[in-house]
Amino acid sequence: MNQKELKELIEFLIEKDIAEFELERGDVKLRVKRTHDSAATHQVSFVPVAHPAQFPGAPSSSAPSAHPAAGKAVEEEEGLHLLKSPIVGTFYESPSPGAPPFVKPGDVVEAGQVLCIIEAMKLMNEIESDVSGEIVKQFASNGQPVEYGQALFAIRPHQKIQA
Amino acid sequence: MFKKILIANRGEIALRVICACKELGIKAIAVYSSADRNSLHVRFADEAICIGPPRLSESYLNIPAVISAAEIANVDAIHPGYGLLSENANFAQVCETSHIKFIGPPPEITRLMGEKEKARAAMKDAGVPILPGSEGIIPSEGDALEWARTVGLPVIIKASAGGGGRGMRVVRTEEEMPALFRAAQAEAAAAFGNGDLYLEKFIERPRHLEFQVLADAYGNVVSLGERECSIQRRHQKLLEESPSTQILPELRDQLGQMLCATLAKIGYVNAGTVEFLMDEQHKLHFIEMNTRIQVEHPVTEMVTGIDLVKSQILLAAGEKLSTIINGSGNIQHRGHAIECRINAEHPEKFIPSAGKITAFHAPGGTGVRVDTAAYAEGVIPHYYDSLIAKLITHGKDRAEAISRMARALEMFIIEGIYTNIPLHRRIIAHPDFRAGNVDTRFLDRLLEVRPEQGSERKITEERKLAVC
Numbered sequence: 001m002n003q004k005e006l007k008e009l010i011e012f013l014i015e016k017d018i019a020e021f022e023l024e025r026g027d028v029k030l031r032v033k034r035t036h037d038s039a040a041t042h043q044v045s046f047v048p049v050a051h052p053a054q055f056p057g058a059p060s061s062s063a064p065s066a067h068p069a070a071g072k073a074v075e076e077e078e079g080l081h082l083l084k085s086p087i088v089g090t091f092y093e094s095p096s097p098g099a100p101p102f103v104k105p106g107d108v109v110e111a112g113q114v115l116c117i118i119e120a121m122k123l124m125n126e127i128e129s130d131v132s133g134e135i136v137k138q139f140a141s142n143g144q145p146v147e148y149g150q151a152l153f154a155i156r157p158h159q160k161i162q163a
Numbered sequence: 164m165f166k167k168i169l170i171a172n173r174g175e176i177a178l179r180v181i182c183a184c185k186e187l188g189i190k191a192i193a194v195y196s197s198a199d200r201n202s203l204h205v206r207f208a209d210e211a212i213c214i215g216p217p218r219l220s221e222s223y224l225n226i227p228a229v230i231s232a233a234e235i236a237n238v239d240a241i242h243p244g245y246g247l248l249s250e251n252a253n254f255a256q257v258c259e260t261s262h263i264k265f266i267g268p269p270p271e272i273t274r275l276m277g278e279k280e281k282a283r284a285a286m287k288d289a290g291v292p293i294l295p296g297s298e299g300i301i302p303s304e305g306d307a308l309e310w311a312r313t314v315g316l317p318v319i320i321k322a323s324a325g326g327g328g329r330g331m332r333v334v335r336t337e338e339e340m341p342a343l344f345r346a347a348q349a350e351a352a353a354a355f356g357n358g359d360l361y362l363e364k365f366i367e368r369p370r371h372l373e374f375q376v377l378a379d380a381y382g383n384v385v386s387l388g389e390r391e392c393s394i395q396r397r398h399q400k401l402l403e404e405s406p407s408t409q410i411l412p413e414l415r416d417q418l419g420q421m422l423c424a425t426l427a428k429i430g431y432v433n434a435g436t437v438e439f440l441m442d443e444q445h446k447l448h449f450i451e452m453n454t455r456i457q458v459e460h461p462v463t464e465m466v467t468g469i470d471l472v473k474s475q476i477l478l479a480a481g482e483k484l485s486t487i488i489n490g491s492g493n494i495q496h497r498g499h500a501i502e503c504r505i506n507a508e509h510p511e512k513f514i515p516s517a518g519k520i521t522a523f524h525a526p527g528g529t530g531v532r533v534d535t536a537a538y539a540e541g542v543i544p545h546y547y548d549s550l551i552a553k554l555i556t557h558g559k560d561r562a563e564a565i566s567r568m569a570r571a572l573e574m575f576i577i578e579g580i581y582t583n584i585p586l587h588r589r590i591i592a593h594p595d596f597r598a599g600n601v602d603t604r605f606l607d608r609l610l611e612v613r614p615e616q617g618s619e620r621k622i623t624e625e626r627k628l629a630v631c
Contacts, residue, residue, distance in 0.1 A: 088214045089231045120231035121261070145235035147213040148228065149197060 081131050083153040089120035091140040091152065101142075103153075107135045115153060118146065133157040164480050165189050165239040165264070170204070171229050171254075172244030175536045175553060176456075177204035180242045183472040192236045194229060196222035198544040203536040210236055217546045223247050226254055233263050240264035240479060242472075246548075249455040250277060266479040268432045268454050275429070276452040286449045289425035294440060294448035296363040304344040307362060308337060314364045320344060322351035323359040330354060333365055364448075368602035369440040371395065372407050372447065374422055375463045377474055378431045379484040386419030387467050387494055390459055393601045394590060396513075401583075401606065402590060403459035404501045405466045408561070408599035409441060418447065434460075434475050458504065458553070461534060465500035465557040499561040501568050503587045505535075505552040505577070507543045510585040511610075517545035521579030526571040530557045530564070543580060551582070561599070565591060 001009070013021055022031035085091075093101040093116055103115050114126045115135075137154040140146050169192040170180045177193060181204060184191035193208030198217035205211040212232040215222030222228065224247060233241055241263055243249035249267065252274040258265035267273065276282045287293050295314040300323055301307045311318045311334065320343060322330025330351030332343040344360070352358035371392045378384040391407035392400045406415070422437055435454050439447040460471045474487050488494065507516045523539040535552035537543065543551060556571055558564035569591045572584055590596055593609065 087231065088212055088228050088235065090235055121227050121234065123227075147232070148215045148222075149213055 078136075078156070080136055080154045081133065081157045082151045083115065083127070083129060083131075083155060085118060085140075085146045085148060085150045085152055086127070087118055087120050087125060088147050089118040089125070089145070091142065091144050091146045092117040092119060092124075093138070093140075093142045103135050103138075105135050105137055109133065109135060109155070116140075127152070129153075129155065131155055131157040165476065167192055167209075167236065167238040168240045168242055168266070168476065169194065169229070169233045169236060169238040169263075170208070170242050170244065171223065171248055172242075172246075173199055173202065173204060173223060173536075173547065175534050175550065176244040176458075177202075178207065178536045179534060180244060180472055181207050183470065183476055186470075187473060187476060189476070192232070192238055194223070194232050196546075198546055201541065203538060203541075212236060217544065219247070219546065226251075226257055229254075230257055230261055230263070233258075234261065238263060240266055240476075242266040242476070243455065245455050245458055250453070252277060264479055266433065266475050268435065269430070272429065272431055273454045276435075276454050279451060282452055283449065285429060286425065286452075289421075289428065291421060291425055291437075291449050292447060294364055294366075294450055297361045299361065300359045301362055304341040307334075307344050307360075308340050310362050311337070311340065317365040317367065318362050319365040320347040320360050320362055322347065322355060322357070323361050324351065324355040324357035330358075330360070366440055366442045366448075368443055368604060369393075370407070370409060370602050371400075371438065372410065372441055373436045373438045373453075373457075374418065375457075375460070375471070376422060376426060376431070376435050376437065377469075377471070377478065377484060377488070378426060378433060378435070379478050379487075380432050380481060381483060382427050382430075383484040384423040384427045384431060385484055385488060385494065386415075386422055387463050387469060387471075388415055388419070388496055390462055391601075392459060393603050394596075394606055395603050396606045396610075400459065400504065402501065402503050402587065403462055404499065404561075404564070405462040406496060406499065409445060433478050434471055458550070459502050461532060461553060461555045462500040462502045465532065465555060466496050466498060467494055468497070469494070498557055498559045499564040500555060500557045501564045502553055502555045503568065503572065503591075504550055504583075505554055505575070505587070506549040506583045507551045507580050508549050508583055509581040510583045513583075514581075515545065515549045516581035517543045518580045519543075520577060522576055523578075524574075524576040525552070526554070526574040528567075528571070530567050531555070531571050532557070537577070551577075554587075565597060 017034050018032055020033035095102065103109060109115065109129045109132065111129055111132045113129050115129050116127050117124045118127055133155040135153055136156050139151045139153065167190040168184055170177045171194060173195065181191040190209040193204050193211040194214045195202060195205050195211060196215050196217050197213060199205060214228040214232050215225055241258055248254040250273055252270045255265040255267060255270040255273055259270065275285060283293050297310050301310060317333055317335045320332045320334060330347050332347045334340050334343050347360055348358040351360065372389050373392060374389050375387040376384055377387065388405060389407050389410050390403050390405045392403040394402035434456050435452060436457050437452050438450050440450055441447050456471060456475060464471055469488060477487050508514060509516060519542050520537055520539060523537060525533040525535065532555040533552060537551045554571055554575060556564050556567035558567050572588050572591065575584055589609065595601060595605065
């Protein structure tokens, strides 16, 4: 990005009242936060960006983090299967603190194999893969709160899944 | 004071609690099922967490999911709204164990009032008049007749093991007792596997009256007066008002004081409603207590000027009643308020009407309040109950409240789904309603009469069902 592009970007951000802004390039990853009319910035967390225009005509006050969108985009492009959280809780990638993670991208897993733990109400729930295949991407990070239906892993299945 | 409250509910009441939170400077955390992704309560909360698929048992009634969401959002308290988990003593217990404040009474109180027989016994001990009922099972027709003679006919036979109208028979003369007793027994045995029966005094034309109370954690209780909820269909309230045309100020004060003393002794905390039936001789009989905020709380708010949901939050945070209500002994009642429950259902056939709302315009103007989470282009899901809006009017007297309600109902536009607005218009226009001559059978009688041909039917027809 040259200086002219950078200047235009900065002016655009100021014009649109954007308070915070991140950007990565490979695999995208975007994070925008606008200032609200009221004093506090309004942040809606845990809202999947798959439904950005919920209220037609209504101003949107912030764009949530794009992790689920990245997941959706990846799935659509390459026919990957998303493992979604069946419960709300805290995501852990390892069986215990300090232990190596259950899986990492590149690993081949079987259906029924434990991929992670989600802690809910002091109970550790082992989350099993629902397909056999290769782990392509992990969306949730260790210790992150996740909600019902949130994408945890993208898996390239060994067999074609029925839609 | 709480920093964050999770609302374990949906729809208009979730929005209502969010309003109270915003006004108190408390962050509101919404939970939602995947069917409610585009709900207003999700939009207006400070944070929103999806806790499950559409079915209630897997989302809003799923205690581990709700508590898990409360933990990851790090909330101080949970407001359960009404219905759902609000009177689930187990849930209140789990909140306590998880060090989250449950906004409501302690679990033991919820449990006490939830067990109907125990609640009646507690009230009876305290001197509150209760509807006469047989203590325990009535084994034979002979015993039934004997008991009926002591309280006077008519009486109702009920199944000990169930409800929903099955195993129930109303006995009006001594001659019919044996046959009806046997019929109820057979029906109960078939429906619930248990033919045990008990008896209750039956009131032919009861009026439903309820008293709103607030209590702090220091033994102080105040009564905010009564609501009359006699307009019901199949035991579901449709229209409520405050004050009741049947309660004189002396009785209001007397009963209010008695209830406060009783509830203080029981150790009641937070908001609650004590329900009564009034018989044809204007005597009140306790039936049950609801240990939560109620759907119809706005009529009390309009008449007393007290925000009940904010009060609940403040009480749960340990505030004293006297701080919340200036001079708590002296509740002012001003004017008259009426609420109509707007349901997404056919106004005559009562078939639920889920689907997309294509046009929505709520009435406004002086003395009109609308509590709703519905909006144009919004979808009413079929998984949940059909209440979509509450239309409340307030006037300087009952006549003004009624004329405002008639006007507001006429100006309420909801298209794309059926609503019961036409039914409410019929009720408001009815001479018996206007005269205050109502009882819980009023609506049954109204529905036996077909609506007029012409304008009303045309308007109903125009509102075509989009997709069900």
